[in-house]
Amino acid sequence: MQPDPTPAPAGKTPPSGKTLPEVMLSVRGVKKVYQTDGGDIEAVRNLTFDLRPGELACLVGPSGSGKTTLLKCISGLMAPTAGEVLLDGKRVSGPPKKMAVVFQEYGRSLFPWMRVRENVELPLKNQGVPKAERDTLVDEALEAVGLSHVPRSYPWQLSGGMQQRVAIARAIAYQPEVLLMDEPFAAVDAQTRADLEDLIRVVWKKLGVTVLFVTHDIDESVYLGERVIILSSSPTVVQEDIVIDLPDERDQLNTRALPRFTELRHHVYEQIQLAKKGHRPAAAGSTTA
Amino acid sequence: MQPDPTPAPAGKTPPSGKTLPEVMLSVRGVKKVYQTDGGDIEAVRNLTFDLRPGELACLVGPSGSGKTTLLKCISGLMAPTAGEVLLDGKRVSGPPKKMAVVFQEYGRSLFPWMRVRENVELPLKNQGVPKAERDTLVDEALEAVGLSHVPRSYPWQLSGGMQQRVAIARAIAYQPEVLLMDEPFAAVDAQTRADLEDLIRVVWKKLGVTVLFVTHDIDESVYLGERVIILSSSPTVVQEDIVIDLPDERDQLNTRALPRFTELRHHVYEQIQLAKKGHRPAAAGSTTA
Amino acid sequence: MKALKTLGYVLALPVLLVLLWWASTLGAVNFFVPTPAALVGKFGEVWFGPRFFTDVLPSIARLLVGVVAAIAIGVVGGVLIGSVKWLRALLEPTLEFFRAIPPPVLVPVLILLMGITDSMKVAVIISGCVWPVLLNTIEGVRAVDGVLSDSAHTYGIDGWARVRYLVLPSASPQIMAGVRQSLSLGLILMVISEMFASSSGLGFTIVQFQRSFAIPEMWSGIVVLGLLGVAMSFIFQWAERHILRWYHGQKEVENAA
Amino acid sequence: GSGSPSSTGGGTASGGSTGGAELTKVSVGVIPIVDCAPIYLGDKQGFFKEEGLQLDIQTATGGAAIVPGVVSGSFDFAFSNLISVMVAKDKGLDLKFVANGASTTGEKGKDIGGVVVPAGSSIKSAKDLAGKTVSVNNLSNIGDTTIKSVVEKDGGDPKSVKFVEVAFPDAPAALANKQVDAAWILEPFLSKAVAEGGTVVSWNFAEMSPDLDIAGYFTKGDTIKGKAELTQKFTRAMNKSLEYAQAHPQEVRDIVGTYTKIDEGTRAKIVLPRYKVDFNKDAFKTLGDAAAKYGTLTKAPNAGDLLP
Amino acid sequence: MSSDDPASGGPAPSAGRDRRPVRRLPAKQLLGLAGIVGFLATWELIPRLGLIDERYLPPASEVILALVRDFGLTAFWISVGETMAAWFLGLIIAVALAVLLGFVIGSSDFLRKATNSTVEFLRPIPSVALIPLAVLLFGVKIESSLMLITYAAFWQVLIQVLYGVADVDMVANNTAKTYGLGRMARIRYVVFPTALPYLMTGVRLAATVALVLAITAELVIGSPGLGREIALAQSGGAISGMYALVLATGLIGVLINVLMRSIEKKTLSWHSSVRSEVIV
């Protein structure tokens, strides 16, 4: 049914011709079907795209289009029904090293029996990072998300937005090579959100980390990413894959004021609306829809 | 410390002079201090505002400023440390009848042991609404949030955004007189969000329900509300209370294009930035800050 | 003031029940049901003497060893069986088999294997006490929240670290329920272990009283068991409050409506 | 008592022929051991029906259930060893024997119980048990009481014998595994233990008194006073059964197979107790005095109060 | 109304289409069987190798043979029936009482505190110590066993229910509160499902405790059933026969567990412990 072996480029722009040397993360013909007692649910039909090392891509798509599912497949938490995910050329079969994921359900991803600081510290401790370095990393991360005043609170003593920021701090302190984030700013206020957006870009540049960022905020996807991957509605394929050709130095006021920003934003918006209406890209549409 | 008995208007514009006859929900000098083993945390210092019957007010404020705390006090789930909440002139001491709350932690507010339909149906069933009427209400609500295709799924088989929409459907189907919503659209995509915003306004008009709507999206607060109440950062007081003087008929394209919309939006944005920076309004600032 | 209130909670119902019992013994006297006064009289006479050191203390020592060992075995085994699916499938029927074997039948086999020793008695205690801990641990481990488990996975928290930081704390509320069960079961099994192949001990003494129709003495022994149970449970509840502080905190804060 | 086929079989079969309506029901608590064979046999022979009694034989496994059963009235009569009843009487329960149950054969070398040591043991006679560990089925009961008095008779120190509780079925294993130095064992395990190489160093019952009665049927004082006629009927039928059993050992061996799980081979070999009607008062007194001396009883019992 | 077709057909979760999990069962059952076989093999070897004398612990094969012989006897099945009747009645009474009291006590802070000491006092009282009382009240009949079974099993369930009730998710509970669900409705729709996994563990614990006590009571008191048969075999020196009955007891335990597991699978399909087994 689906073109497993051939890594057919579903989008337009990524340099999918020269695959091997220049690819960090490669998603090839991934399909996921959930089996429930009410019948099978095809969450993702056929997704193929690549991320270069150090790329920052945003993933947008209608609610229920399979973004979380895809992230779970990439992080090796779930095996795809068909297709495969390659990380650094190796097939992903379990959670890879040096990958951090910020889950959509932030409230449930923090350990309620650990204080904020311990939550952030745990992955580092587990890796054997020496105490002194660990302390610096944790302090910096908490400072960066604006939570340096509550290190000794338990997660359930924090507001929703604060909990989400703890999860972000944990991911940043971990200094991963690949960072997957699932709507990480959904619960924070506009101002904090802007600050965090800039934080992500700073971290990304500093560490050279490959980032896949799921968001529902179209402005955010355009402002943050080098690329925006738009998913169709379920059954899901890649609707479009746009390169964001904005200047590399971004700034909340100036970048957002650029005419090109508005253009791109508008384009993404239209695509999502198309996706919601059930329109499917030519390449994938040929199979069934 | 705080001016409990006198319902001093903390904001500017609401018609707080003629309190008794025209007030549905009255928050008077509410203060909430959480007691933890790490010391007391003053989440809310002193909040006073009124909502008229059938008013739709949005509540915005920095992350951790106590919005969720306030909602819990209003819904009678938590007793305020000082001050009181009056609903229809009666002091709230437990969850009042005909009030629906959409919680920020949507994932945990759905019952995992019930299917989507049962989750939405439960409050109605509990109220003794006859089966036929119940079915109509549930169907309509699920249809309205775009979930009529998954009534027999369990909540944990849904995506984050879908779960959140189930919680919204449950609140709508309940046909409450007062509706409290805590960032109800945080997990849904832009298009769905727009649709849901319009849905809330339709329901609000149809049922004449009093709505208090917490959001982080400034555009949303301005687009939705008749009033926007801005909270200061912690310790929290009302930073400002703005009447949104946009035409009553709103429309995603036209309303958002109005110059007045941009103006208001800008104003709210500035106030939140002030709040984040720790600036406090004159009335409350006199106490400590 | 607070201490007084706690004391009230602890004593009110027992006092009420003792009064009821006293009232019910006012009329007819039954040989097998002594009056509270007779019981109290015997209590001091029987238990505050050399018997305390020769019978009660050794029993308590065995009980503690047994219960602690049972908890350790139960938790370790439970974590293993709960997290490894094929192991669970492999062992579950066999474990259920052993669980259904009554200790009195098990005693002869244990005597064969271990002789008439203290360790045999401890083994009897363990054989009964592990089940609540084991079962609860297995269930607790199986019920670890999916999102939390995923988080741990992606941060490379595997193996022992996963058990220590994720599995154990998350299962701890349920493990504690099991431990609490096994404490009182331990007391019961202590008595059973001393019913066979024994010549001293608290349980032995109680059974001996029972056989020789020293009924008030027997009931006074049962009171000792009950008091031991209360003492152990209070110590346990205190420990639990510390171990599960996050859990109770989480529940209580929001419960304070 | 639906479990034991003999009681139900006997009760209903002849109940039809004699007109069951006039029969008085009596429930008797027994322990399913060889010693209780006469009542089963008597039931089968119709001795109880002749007295107008319909037996309901209920089995219990030990004194823990028997005495409360009699006190509460669940059993009209019950079987127990002498010491258990002495102890209960000593503690203030109003109990009295109504019939004999089983007695020692009185023959050293061929009795129903003895103290067994493994082959090659240094223990040669009763006095050597001093300082050794000896297993009995129940402490402070007939086993340790008789052994202590035999040890004393033989010149040993009865106080230095260390008794532990091991059930009869487990005793041979405990002995073989050297967990005890000697084991007090009753039939049917005694024959087995001897066949497997054990040596009996003391026939404690026979050595204590060749006429020692070991167990009997008892009831509570209320029954004797309130239902005197019933008691007399039961005693008569029981005595008849005892005599019949003593006269027909093969029938005893056969009927034992119906209510126990002793296999036929073993049944053929085991030593049967002596079944006799009258209690031996002297032996009773010896036993009671010993029990009082070794602390099982607070004071020596009065034979007249306990025996019929 | 327009969307009636898929939805309102049956809002009640009828367990009609549960065929998929069944396919998996054989592998699981095979493993379980392998476990049992391994255990039996060990048992067979211990006496065969002389670690324990064959006279005292007969090899498994001999015991199984004896058990198979028992299977042919009506008396055996009558005993099994008697034991199971006592087990079932005792368990039902214990569970019913414990669930009732557990929810009442558990949902009131006052009651929980006030009953705590008494509960803790009564729980460790061994059923065997209550035998004289039981016999005094009921004689050596099934009622005695019932009283002991109920007493022992009751606490197991009660404690589990108390813990389960305390485990209610506050967001879920608050949600229910704001939608006007009263105390009873909350117990039914929120507290009960939350406590259900705890309750199931409690019932599984109690089911075996009840079995153990049914056997023990029959063993010690002598009321009819498998336990008395064991005592008879023991006192009759029928060692293989005794172990055969013990084996039968264990098998009943395994069967009870299979039953409990299948009930659990039905009632807890939504719970993450069961869920995690279906997915992945």
Ligand SMILES: Nc1ncnc2c1ncn2[C@@H]1O[C@H](COP(=O)(O)OP(=O)(O)OP(=O)(O)O)[C@@H](O)[C@H]1O
């Ligand atoms: N455990 C599950 N069992 C069955 N179906 C599932 C499960 N998880 C997800 N699905 C289904 O898969 C589809 C995609 O879900 P997913 O969570 O990946 O969406 P998403 O893109 O993350 O949506 P959102 O933006 O709302 O979070 C949905 O239709 C959902 O119902």
Ligand SMILES: Nc1ncnc2c1ncn2[C@@H]1O[C@H](COP(=O)(O)OP(=O)(O)OP(=O)(O)O)[C@@H](O)[C@H]1O
């Ligand atoms: N259970 C609790 N125990 C202690 N402190 C708490 C508790 N719940 C909330 N707080 C504190 O109260 C303050 C306000 O929290 P609240 O959840 O009301 O904020 P919020 O405005 O809803 O924030 P957000 O927009 O991030 O959800 C925070 O500082 C938080 O740490």
Ligand SMILES: [Mg+2]
């Ligand atoms: Mg998602």
Ligand SMILES: [Mg+2]
């Ligand atoms: Mg909040």
